[in-house]
Amino acid sequence: MEEKSYYDRIFEGLDYADTEFCGREFESCTFLDCIFSDSNLSQNTFTDCRFQSCNMSTALFSNTSLRNVDFRACKLTGVDFGNCNAFLFSVTFEQCRLDYSVFFKNALRNSRFADCIIHEAGFIESDLSGAVFHDCDLLNSVFIRSNLRGADFRTANNYSIDPAGNRIENAQFSYPGVLGLLDAYDIVVEY
Structure with missing residues (x-):
């Protein structure tokens, strides 16, 4: 080319x-x-x-x-999307591998992550309002100072989100995944 x-x-x-x-x-x-x-x-x-x-x-x-x-x-392991140009940034991911990827200050409003494996990724100071994580495995991924208002985690699993460190108003969760909101408090929940 x-x-x-x-x-x-x-x-x-x-x-x-x-x-x-x-x-x-x-x-x-x-x-x-x-x-x-x-x-x-x-x-x-x-x-x-x-x-x-x-x-x-x-x-x-x-x-x-x-x-x-x-x-x-696609395999997008270790990609730092935080270095992308922020102007009109808009992405969707389906059946992708996003392990160790970084989303730093990315505008991901209404973005769709479907059937993805997202292990040990970082969502830091990102706007994920209205984003959908459909059937995504978020094992050991972190959400730090991110806007998760209205985000849909109902079919996601293995997430751990600190409600005190992120905006989560109107976000959608389902049981038992919602227990990942308690990880930051180091408490034991019995089933």
Whole structure:
């Protein structure tokens, strides 16, 4: 890929592992079975794009714009989304692996996380109001000073959220997952 701007293109089977792939614009593009692990994807703009079955583990997204980007069945382990460009940041994740990923000060209002494994991730000072965590495993993930108002955790599991350290008004929980709101208080609850 030598061009700088791409529109309505399909990229399949690309292997850009451990390479620099910066300063490009993609609009309405689809990436299928591509490898971007350990790549530098900084200063790219992705608008209305879809990543399907891609490995993007530990990729760098410094000042990268993700505008209405859909990730499906992707491996995004160790990605720091907090380094992305905040302007029009909008992402959805379905059947993705997001272990050790960081969302620092990201605007994730009404974002959808569906059927994802999100172990030991950090949601720090992020706006997750209205976000949906449908059938997500949030084992050892942390929520610190985040806005979780109206977020839906009813089908999520293994979450631990400190109600005193996050905004949780009108968030939705179900039993037994709701017990994860008590973890910060170091109490024992018997079933």
